[in-house]
Amino acid sequence: MKRLVKAGAALAGLAVVVLAVVIAVAVATAPGPDPAVLVEGESRTSSSGQYTSEFFSEDSDGQHLVYPVIKDAAGAVVWSDDERYLQSAHPVGVVWQEDADVLWLLSSDIGNSRVVQVDGEWTKDWDQATPPPDIARIDEGR
Structure with a gap:
């Protein structure tokens, strides 16, 4: 026994x-989050190295909201998103395109957009063509 x-x-x-x-x-x-996707508290550098993206944040009605910005090499904000994102409910994936200074905003809530320079000004474009393969791969994995 x-x-x-x-x-x-x-x-x-x-x-x-x-x-x-x-x-x-x-x-x-x-699988974890793609390291190319922006995380709050960090920054990501564009393919040329001339720009960085990061999240700014604000608190509103007890909620922590974030919004992406683009900064130039001197650290000046050259573009700021007009949308505010509640990452806990409707996260936005923010990622630079591998081969161009194009910032993609990937959102299953409001749709994808890209931020591009047009005549020297950064502009958010909602009517973009099909995302390039590097962005499509990240979007599918989210």
Whole structure:
């Protein structure tokens, strides 16, 4: 009888170890957010290196809202989004296009848009063509 109890305890211990390993592997290999997508408190640099994007934030009616901005190399804000996003409910993915200074705003709530320079001014464009492959890949993975 002692031998059966010891064998059962050993098997239970082994099962716990195996379960812990399976959970650790699942967590380590789970897809996370794309590192190109802007995270609050960080900045991302455009492909030319001349611009950065970051989130500014404001609190309104007890909610923490964010909005993306573009800064030039001197740190001056050259564009600020007029939309405010509640990231906990309707997050916006903010990502620079790999091969051009084009900032994409990916939102399942209000739709995707891009921010481009037109005649030296940054403009938000809602009627853009199909996103390039790097942006489409990120949008599909969100």
